[in-house]
Amino acid sequence: MKRSLIKNGFFALIIGVLSSCSTQKSSSVNKVEIPDKKEVLEVAQRANQYFMDKWPDTKKDIVGKKVWPSNLWTRAVYYEGLMALYSVDPKKEYYDYAMSWANNHNWDLQRGTYTRNADHQACGQTYLDLYEIDGRKNPERIKNVKAAMDSMIATPKVDDWWWIDALQMSMPIFTKLGRITGEQKYFDKNYEMYAFTKYRHGGNGLYNAKDKLWWRDKSFVPPYAEPNGEDCYWSRGNGWVVAALARTLEDTPKSDAHYQEYLQDYKDLLSALLPIQREDGFWNVSLHDPTNFGGKEMTGTALFVYGMAYGINKGLIDKKTYLPVLTKAWNAIVKDSVQPNGFLGWVQGTGKEPKDGQPLAIDKVPDFEDYGLGCLLLAASEVYQLK
Structure with missing residues (x-):
């Protein structure tokens, strides 16, 4: 009897120790993995303040190789990020800055009301957000x-x-309008156009179901190949798709006939990113060819963080699988991209493929600074909400 008690007590002790170690390990992992909310917000505020200070006039044209009005797509992506930041940090100065921009462009799209070009429509996402923020009264x-x-x-x-x-620039407008108006026509048109891009453009569509990644446009569909022989999957291009699907899922009713397809495409794309994350936390500009301008790149990485954090917050993807991945990426951005004054390094300039805007550097100013910040703010807004 005594021997049995001792034996049982011994096993109980071992089990208790193992349980305690497991609990401590789990607790430790959780503390390491979830970024501190105050720190996330400080990073977003610092980067945003740098930009607002640099561009106090929201109507000022952007001058580079040519002159662009400030409601072009690059600036529109910034304001998408600003609205996301406002949703978790509702400072009046953010609202006023966005309102000034919209008013200065008369709430119109780049190149007029009836443009069909997604880049010219992108500013409409922020107009819709501001309309809702003020209770749909205007x-x-x-x-x-x-x-x-x-x-x-x-x-x-x-x-x-x-x-x-184009998916990120325009899809969320259709689904926001569908939710706001309650009219199915917006959801239907959104899917028809998405399906053509997915299944038809470039011959058989720009989505490769085998690799679960997207070619940027028809010029990158095989037989085009990267230097290592792999398909060309541009990081930021696939990041735009991640963001488009996340924002589409946010506003599309689960009862919609195509909700599950959006969800599956979103999950599949995220799963394809897991094995190709760089050791330092970033993703390469060429997702399947690290030898083609391999190195740190912030914008694609930030969009992947945004998509993963959104999925965890909404319960769409497995937290245990994706939290360590997005946290590693977010920490890399904070450590290696966001500078003390708020400037963002390792941002690839505008373009369509890995070679554009190269070489990148921590202190190199891209041709447009706005959309990179938009990507960061989208990511920060979701990382901030992680529990």
Whole structure:
């Protein structure tokens, strides 16, 4: 009897120790993996303040190789990020800055109300956000963007999104309008155009179901190959798709006939990123060829962080699988990209493939500084909400 008690006590002690170690390890991992909210917010605020200080005039044209109005797609992506930051850090100065921008462009799209080009429509996402922030009391704020999308719906044409960046620029407008108005036509047109990009553009579509990644446009569909013989999957291009799907899932009803397809495409793309993350936390500009301008790159990485953090926050993907990956990436961005003054290093300039804007550097100013910040703020807004 005594021997039995001693034996049972011994096993109980061992089990207790193992349980304690397991609990401590789990607790330790959780503390390491989830970024501190205050630190996340400070990084976002610092980077954003740097930009707001540099561009106090929201109407000022952007001058480079040519002159662009400040409601072009690069600036629109910044304001998407600013609205995301505002949702977790509702400072009046953010709202005022966005309102100034929208008012300075008369709530119109780049190159006019009836443009079909997704890049020219992108600013409409922020107009819709500002319309909702103020309780939907000012329909003039969405008059032009709604007219543009209605004009697209009025035609059978569905091949406008011939490059994958376009998905992020335009899909969320359709789904936001669908949710705001309650009209199914916006969801239907959104899917028709998405499906053409996925299944038809480039011959058999720009999505490669085998690799679960997207070619940027038809010029990168095989037989085009990277120097190592692999397909060319551009990091930021696939990041745009991640963001497009996350924002589409946010506003599309689960009862919609195509919700599950969006969800599966989103999950598949994220899963394809897991084995190709760099050791330092970033992703290469060429996802399947690290020898083609391999190195740190912030924008694609930030968009992947945004998509993964969003999925965890919404319960769409497995937290145990993705939290360590996105945390590693976020920490790399904070450590290696965000500078003490808020400047963002390792940002690839505008383009469509790995060679564009190269070489990158910690102190190199890209041709446009705005969209990189937008990507960072989108990521920060979701990382901030991790529990």
